[in-house]
Amino acid sequence: NAGVTQTPKFQVLKTGQSMTLQCAQDMNHNSMYWYRQDPGMGLRLIYYSASEGTTDKGEVPNGYNVSRLNKREFSLRLESAAPSQTSVYFCASRVTSGRALGQFFGPGTRLTVL
């Protein structure tokens, strides 16, 4: 099992450009999440998907959109990137039945917006 995978690992954008961060998990998890991590601020939830076909806003959704393409994949889109979106982005997933063991995180995408 690869667990949670994210692409790309690094990205540099210019202000106003758009891009999609991809996330996939092969653990048959129901719930998937997108976080951003900035120095001194921990992890902040952008959007999450409790199950296939549903998405909900987290703490900092402005400037982002998501798509839960199927049970495996959950993508995050920046329509018009801004320097304030420079951050490290983590995708996570978890099982939501039986004995839950917390969220499993992907390796992260380091995004710089110039």
Place this chain on the structure above:
Amino acid sequence: EDKVVQSPLSLVVHEGDTVTLNCSYEVTNFRSLLWYKQEKKAPTFLFMLTSSGIEKKSGRLSSILDKKELFSILNITATQTGDSAIYLCAVENTPNAGGTSYGKLTFGQGTILTVHP
């Protein structure tokens, strides 16, 4: 608004010391509290606590939850340089009071632990 506060924000100790990391929270419809360790990359899961007073242990790490006072502590005994990391606390809510559905996690700022040889 759900809130998680960790203290201290950073801590420097020497190998062999014992450390206690704190996490206090305010959350609507509490479901669980989780601890993660983050080294260079993604956070890795340590513990999930749902009931007060039941200590979770894994080797030199242990954690306990107090749902009445709304806090948790993470203890690390006989610290090693490999324990150097950011330790993150998160609380999970449930969408409905008394429900068991999974909600979202709110993370604290993290505690940066540095263990010197």
